Every structure is written in C-alpha cells, then in structure tokens.
Amino acid sequence: MINSTRLDGIALVVGSGRGIGREAAFSLAEAGAKAVVFADMNEDTAKESSEESKKYASNPAYQTAVFKMNVQDDKSVQDMVDYVVQEYGRLDYAVNAAGVDNGVHAPIAEVDVETYDRIMNINARGNLICVRAQVAAMQKQEPKTWTSRNGTRDIGRGVIINLASANSFVGLPGKGCYTISKHAFMAITKMAGLDHAPEGIRVNAVCPTWVRTPPLDVELEKNPEVRGMISAIVPIKRAAECEEVSDTIAFLCSPAASYINGTSLLVDAAVTTTVRLF
Template identity: 45%
Template sequence: MDVNGVALVVGAGSGIGLETALTFAERGARAVVFADQASDTASTGSAKSKSVVTSKDNETLAIAVDVRDRASVAAIVAEVKKRFGRLDYAVNSAGVPRQTEADTASVNEEEYEFLHDVNAKGILHCLQEEISAMRGQEPLYVKGRSGRRSVGPGSIINVTSLSAVTGSANSITYTASKFAARGIIKCAVLDNRSTGLRINEVCPGFTDTPMLRRGIEKQPDVGELIRKSMPLGRVATPEEIAHVIHFLASPGASFVNGQSLVVDSGVSVPVLS
C-alpha cells in the first residue's frame, strides 16, 4: 500500500537509506526528508527523488544531522514538524562498519566507543526525538474492505543488521553496537505500548551498499565467499531492503509492531548436517 504522509529517513545519503527515501517518494509520500551526516550527500539524494516522485504535491528537504548528538537530532525533527506539521514515518538507517578486524583480546576501545555512539546511541537519540514528535498526533486512517481503521500516529523503522541477531568472529565492535541497538528498540516498543506508535526493526544481511563494497575492496576474496554463502546466490540490493522497510511503514503493516525482520536470503537459518 502507498504512503501519503511525511517521511524522515536518517542516513539517506547512500545505500539502504537513500533507496528507502526514494521509495517513499515513489510511493506517494507527501514529503520526504533526506537526513545525512553531510549536507551534500543529503542534497544529492533529494535531487534524485525528482525523477521518481509520483505525487504532484511531493516536497523534499535535505538536512545534515549527527546522530551522536541528541541536540542535532532534535533540531532536524523540530524542523520537520515546523515545515510539514507532523511526522508520520521515520526510518533510522545511519550506521558505520567496524574499522579494524580484531578478536576479543585485541578490541580497540576507541573504535568500540565510536561504533556504539553511532550505531546504538544514534538509534536511541533518533527514537527519543521521533517518539516525542509523534506522540499525541492525530492518527492516520485508511479504508479497507473491512472498513475504516487507524494506522496510528506514527511508524518508526530501525535498520540494524544481521549482526544484531548473531555474532561473528573478529567483529566485537560492530556486533556489540548492533546488539545494543536491538535492545534499545525492544525497550522502546514496550515503553510505547499504549501510544499507538508502531516501532519495528529490519536486520539486513549482506547488501550491495558502498559500505560493503569498501570492505570487499580491502579483501577481494571475501566478496566471492559472501556470494557463495548466500542461499539465493547473491547479495541483496538496497532497493530490496527499502521495499521491506516501506512495507513496515505502510498501512499494509498496520498490525505489525515490535518485530525484527531478518532479510538475509536465508543465510541465518541453521543447517543440520
């Protein structure tokens, strides 16, 4: 189902975040806010949306944000409310990969803190401000074959990783940050049981993003190993993950709340030998 409200995508400069913002524009959102760490990447994404928008009334906004700083997140959410009157859909997809490969005994604490600040605390800051903005809003309604129903005052989708549900060797800094993010998300769901807000999580597996490509450039043999490990024979495209995110935001998922949806080609399914 299409969306027709106001969407904020944090981390919309590239990869999954960019494709998600473009999908919202393509599926009828009244306004799409491209938020990224750098204003130029946010602006580039916003410019791309002009080729896919389907609503003649669609507006876009490009804005810089540092998710490590709650005041920065608060400022962009306030700007969204000021400009568009409400916030209906929020997607939190900003994240950074591990910087070094190290086992448990060799973890770099500075890297650990940096990844935690972006991947976990960043999710917390976004949730805090988005929830505050959405609480008390008039809910949106849709009309289905069963009649008119509320889809709630807002929907938040958090993008983590397959690493939020399973550990991997030599990756404590990244994996710990994603597990922490997942814990924050689950608590936010429980804290908002009576608000009508829907808060969900998407855990992508290997996806053809600039982040993955940079990693493969450093270790070319890893790319082939990843491909061979995929039950569907390839990694995901960012657009495929974006479609899942859009579904969770849309009225079609109006009874889906508190879920962690793993999108990984089936690689996480245990194999019995």
C-alpha cells in the first residue's frame, strides 16, 4: 500500500444515508479517517450507515456521528458544518453526494419547469451552498503537511469531493434537467478549485456513469433490458460497483492527490470517450 493514500483527518459526507455517499463514508473510514459525520435528510438511514462504518474503520480513535439536514435549507447546511468544527476541531474532507435524478425523461422542448427548478435546487444550488460553507470552515484552519520519502510538502487546509456525473460532460436523451444540473455541479467544482487553491483548499469531482446502488440493483433484477443496455453501452460491460467509485473519493482526499485540483475523475469505463455502435 502507498503510505500517502492513508487518511487521518475529520470527514463529513453529505448524502451518506444511502448509495455512493454511504460507501464513500465507509471508504474514508477504512482509509483511516479519525471521524466521519454522516449528514443526510434521512436520519434513520444515516444512523444505520454511521453504525455500520464502525466495522470498517481502521483508525483506533475512530468516532462517528449523524447530522440531519437538507441541502435545500441554507441554515441546516451551515449548522452541519458548524457542528463538525465544534465537535471535532476541523473539517479535513467533505464529500457532497446528495443528489436527485430526472424521474420521467423528457426532451428539452417538453421540460417541465417545476421539475427543472427542483433538480437545480438540489443538485446545483444545494451543493453550492454545501461547498460554500465547507470552504469557509476550511479557510479558518491551519494547513497540514505530509512527509514522504522525498521530504515534507504542504497538503493544504482541506479537500472537497463532489459527486457529479458522466452527465457533467455528455448528455443522455431526455435527461436534460439532470444533465444541466450536473454540468453546473462540475462548474462549481472548477470554480471552487480555482478560487480557493491559493488558500490550500482542493476541490474535485468524481464522475460516474451507472453505479450499482440499491435502486439500480432492483431495476437490473426486474428489467433484463437495463442489463442489456448497460452491457451494450459500457465498454467494461457492467455497471460500476459502489466501491469502485467510493475508493476513488478516498484517494482524491489523500496526500497522494495533493496536486489534483479543480478537475474531475471520470469513473465511467470509457463510456464518454466514444460513440459506440455495437
């Protein structure tokens, strides 16, 4: 194992009750985080995830907590970040994984503006508010250093990872609202990385295609056509395991990624590289 992929700081994962956020929290715990705060609008699932994380944590001093919040409520986002700093003294890694899908697909000419507002409100505005509060907390803390076989380097004040999407780069017919929101989330990532790099805050996005979260598993079970579609479109011929996304999040948080900023890691098995004809 490369030493610089180990973590030892305080993590906050927004949208960690379920799916990729939950696995991201587990990966951070496994990589050595001292504490992981599970933030979600669903307190029950966040509690379950928080309890389960104790099984995977590798830091002997590991602590975990739950914070009920909603990315659509500015005050609850600020309270969440204040809570982490008050309880644990700083915020080293923030992961923003709360998000919603399009629901019913519609071409742009038929986009329902209420749906557009709802999706943008959560995926773009909500996540911007999270990033803003997280950056503000990180600005106030001391930077850290990392000592490797070649000496000591500055690794900054904190790291933010946003769960964007392959749809941050390409479209999917009928998925306009989601695609627009994910392009916006990628722009938030680039701008935050650019604006706050001089302060030692790195901001990156992880951009997956289909990931085997419970809803996709249900879909794969009841609808073999979905499996066929994924196999036809994805060069690796299967959906990603959650861990294949969440472990990249832990990597991007680590000292090993200390020069990676304002960019995305596409976890898409090359889906976005080409038009696939068969």
